Amino acid sequence: MPINILMPALSPTMEKGNLAKWLKKEGDKVRSGDVIAEIETDKATMEVEAVDEGTIAKILVPEGTQDVPVNNVIAVLAGDGEDVKAAASGGGTSPPKAEAKNTSSPQRGGEAGSAVAHAPTPILQPTQSAPSPLPAGERSTPKASGEGATQANGHARIFSSPLARRLAKEAGIELVRIEGSGPHGRIVARDVEQAKSGKGLKAPAAAPAGSSTIAPAMSDKQILSLFEDGSYEIVPHDNMRRTIAQRLTASIQTIPHFYLTMDCDIGRLLAAREDINASAPKDKEKKPLYKLSVNDFVIKAMAIALQRVPNANVSWTESGMLKHKHSDIGVAVAMPGGLITPIIRKAETKSLSTISSEMKDFAARARARKLKPEEYQGGTTAVSNLGMYGIKDFTAVINPPHATILAVGASEERAVVRGGKIEAAHIMSVTLSCDHRAVDGALGAELIGAFRTLIENPVMMVV
Numbered sequence: 001m002p003i004n005i006l007m008p009a010l011s012p013t014m015e016k017g018n019l020a021k022w023l024k025k026e027g028d029k030v031r032s033g034d035v036i037a038e039i040e041t042d043k044a045t046m047e048v049e050a051v052d053e054g055t056i057a058k059i060l061v062p063e064g065t066q067d068v069p070v071n072n073v074i075a076v077l078a079g080d081g082e083d084v085k086a087a088a089s090g091g092g093t094s095p096p097k098a099e100a101k102n103t104s105s106p107q108r109g110g111e112a113g114s115a116v117a118h119a120p121t122p123i124l125q126p127t128q129s130a131p132s133p134l135p136a137g138e139r140s141t142p143k144a145s146g147e148g149a150t151q152a153n154g155h156a157r158i159f160s161s162p163l164a165r166r167l168a169k170e171a172g173i174e175l176v177r178i179e180g181s182g183p184h185g186r187i188v189a190r191d192v193e194q195a196k197s198g199k200g201l202k203a204p205a206a207a208p209a210g211s212s213t214i215a216p217a218m219s220d221k222q223i224l225s226l227f228e229d230g231s232y233e234i235v236p237h238d239n240m241r242r243t244i245a246q247r248l249t250a251s252i253q254t255i256p257h258f259y260l261t262m263d264c265d266i267g268r269l270l271a272a273r274e275d276i277n278a279s280a281p282k283d284k285e286k287k288p289l290y291k292l293s294v295n296d297f298v299i300k301a302m303a304i305a306l307q308r309v310p311n312a313n314v315s316w317t318e319s320g321m322l323k324h325k326h327s328d329i330g331v332a333v334a335m336p337g338g339l340i341t342p343i344i345r346k347a348e349t350k351s352l353s354t355i356s357s358e359m360k361d362f363a364a365r366a367r368a369r370k371l372k373p374e375e376y377q378g379g380t381t382a383v384s385n386l387g388m389y390g391i392k393d394f395t396a397v398i399n400p401p402h403a404t405i406l407a408v409g410a411s412e413e414r415a416v417v418r419g420g421k422i423e424a425a426h427i428m429s430v431t432l433s434c435d436h437r438a439v440d441g442a443l444g445a446e447l448i449g450a451f452r453t454l455i456e457n458p459v460m461m462v463v
Contacts, residue, residue, distance in 0.1 A: 001079075001082075001257075002057060002071045002077065002078060002082070002086075002088075003052055003054065003076070003077040003078075003079060003087075003220040004076060004077075005036070005050075005073065005074055005075040005076065005077055006071050006073055006074065006305070007019075007039070007061075007068045007069065007070050007071060007072045007073075007074050008039065008046075008048060008070070008073065009070045009071070010039065010041050010046050014041050015069065015070055016067045016068055016069045016070060016170070016172070016239075017040060017041045017070070018039065018040040018041075018064075018065065018066045018067065018068065018239065019037065019038045019039060019040075019061050019062070019063055019065045019068055019070055019074060020037075020038040020039060020040045020063065020064070020066070021037065021044065021063045022036070022037050022062075022063045023035055023037055023038065024035055024036045025056065025059070025149075026056050026057070026058060026059055026088075027055065027056065027084070028055065028056050029053075029054070029055050029056075030050040030054065030055070030056060030077070031050065031053050032048065032049075032050060032051055033049055033050065033380065034050045035047045035048065035049055035050075036048055036049065036050050036056070036075075037063075037074070037075075040239065041239060044205050045369055046220075047281070050077070051234060052077060053079070053080055054077045054078050054079045054080055054082065055077070055078045055082075055084050055087075055151070056075060056077060056078075057075075057076045057077060057078040057084045057087040057088040058075060058076040058087070059074070059075045060073055060074055060075055060076065060330075061074040061075070066239075067170045067171065067172065067239075068170075069107075069169065069170065070101050076088055076385075079255045079299060091221055091336070095290075097330055100459055104123075111309050117253035120383070121203075121456035123205075124452070132375060134175060139421055158175045158176060158180075158187065159177055159180070159182075159184065159185065159186040159187065160178075160180070160186060160187035160188070161182070161186065161187065161188050161189065163188075163189045164178075164187045164188050164189050164191060164192050165187075165376075167189055167193070167194070168187075168192045168193040169190060171196050172242065173190065173195050173196070175187060177190050177195070177219075178192060178195045179191060179195075194327035194454075195220075197260055214446075216313045226358065227461065228310040238337065240338045241337060241338060244338050244339075248397050251397050251398055251399065251400060252397055255398050255400070255435050255437070256358065256435065256436040256437060257395075257397070257398060257433050257434070257435070257436070258364070258433075258434050258436050258444070259395050259431055259432065259433055260431065260432045260434065260441075260444050260445055260448050261393060261429060261431040261432075262429070262430055262432075262448050262449070262451075262452050263427050263428070263429050264427065264428045264430060264451075264452045264455050265416070265425050265426065265427060266294070266411055266426050266427070266428050266455060266456065267425055267426045268456060268457065268458060268459075269294065269297055269455060269456070269458045270294075270411070270426055270459045272459070273293075273297065273458075274290050274295065276292055276352070276395075277290075277291050277292055280353075288355055289353070290353040290356050291356065292352055292356050293356065293359075293387075294350050294387070294428075295354050295357045295359070295374070295383070295385050295408070296351065296359065297455060297458055298383055298385065298406070298430075298455065298459070299329050299331060299344055299347055299355050299383055299409055300347060300348075300350075300352055300355055300454075300461050301360070301451050301454035301458075301461060302329055302381065302383060302406055302451055302457045303327035303329050303344075303347035303348040304326070304327070304348050304450075304460075304461060305447055305448075305450035305451040305454060306327040306348070306380065306381065307323075307327060307348050307354070307448070308450045309443070309446050309447045309450050310323065311323070311443055312403070312404065312439050312443050312444065312446070312447040313380050313381070314380075314403050314438050314439070315380065315400075315401040315402065315403055316401075316403060316435055316437045316438040317401075317410065321438060322401070323361040324380045326345070326346045326347075326348065326349075326380070327346070327347050327348045327380060327381070328343050328344070328345050328346065328347065328378060328379045328380045328381075329343065329344045329347045329379065329381060329382070329383060330342070330343045330344075330376070330379035330381065330382035330399065330402070331344065331359060331362070331382065331383050331385075332381070332382060332383065332385070332396075333362065333363050333366045333367070335366055335367050335369075340366050340371065340376050340378055341379065341382050341399060342359075342362035342363075342365075342366055342371055342375050342376050343375065343376060343378060344358055344359065344362075345377040351462075352461070352462075362375065378401070379399075379401075380402060380403075381402050381403070381405060381406070382396075382399050382402055382404075382405045382406070383402045383405070383406045383407070383408060384396045384405060384407050384408065385407075385408040386407070386408070386409065386410075386423050387408055387409055387411060387428070388411050390411060390412075391409050392409045392410060392412070392429055393407070393409040393429040393431055394407050394409065394431065395407055395433055396431070396433050397433070398433050398434075398435055402435075403434065403435040403437075403438040403439050404432055404433060404435070404439060404444070404447065405432075406430055406431070406448075406451070407431040407432075407433065408428065408430050409428060409429040409430065409431075410428070411426050411427065411428040412427060412428075413425070413426060413427075422454050428455075430448070430451070430452075432444055432447065432448045432451075
């Protein structure tokens, strides 16, 4: 029997991916462990390995195809001794999603994938536990006439053709937002194609009476109507930007944020940093083995502050509070089209030079999209530093499962009063965003106060 190679689920929230590149072609023989394709998701570029041995009989999804649903058949493999032409014509049936969760455990008979995901390469700062929207058109009930009726949030049914449902699902567009032009308002394929370009989209439906309501966003059609044709170009969203939008929107809507701001005098820190960098050991080429940045001190100070205020080193879950033993600090790194937060694990136990070296390595590999999932998933808090852009202060959106995130502004000379005299001081403003479900106001104040004590007295970080 032919063996179907399926689009693998590379993360718990993944629903679709882009088939970036085939590394094998039809007729090529493969052995177990051979890398056969590269898959792009919202988080990673992943190499896919063959699990079974055989010959690539048929490639069903060409490279460059975007938004391929998880568990769709992407290729057919003919086993050893099997007729390749027969396998090509006999494979290609996708299994039900609920029965094909583990793509690394293939089954014979055209019912499972013969590939396993390997060596992921991140594309984006994932917000790990944020909810992922249901595919558009799900729970549709086909009619005898070939049209389907989809229940939308328990309200009116939406009639659509099977092709329209499939196209909407692949495009990630909810059927409820598409204007139907078919008989009796039925949604047909051309409506979905128009919706992809921003035409024929409705604004999100209002919440039911009695529930908390959010003003509906403007529809794409309403926005486009405000601008003259030809005065703009539409740049389609990639998976990374869509995921950032979905997850940070979910974060700000579901997490009750509050913010605490403090000014920190980092004069001693700057002096200590200069002394440490000047005395750094040199390599054979007489280059310093490390060069500490202000951000390295920020990471270390935040890590120790969480140890001093352990009740703030937590993650909220509905069943209970996760109280973490170590300070795993995520650090936002900008990259083209988005950002990612590699994590300094057990940062409270590491020296400043070690933190500096790890961050330089993480930043370089993040921009080259070579981080592994365990290097950017999880963490107990995060640091976002925009000081290098001259930003004085700002607020950051919490990245679940974290309960806090520290936004760091630029250091600048300001006039301060000491002992009745006006003096110049190097002041850095920091703002702590807190999840009020897990961290109350007094607890957040205690945490940011502990951070300020450490950042203003850097010698305390090495005691």
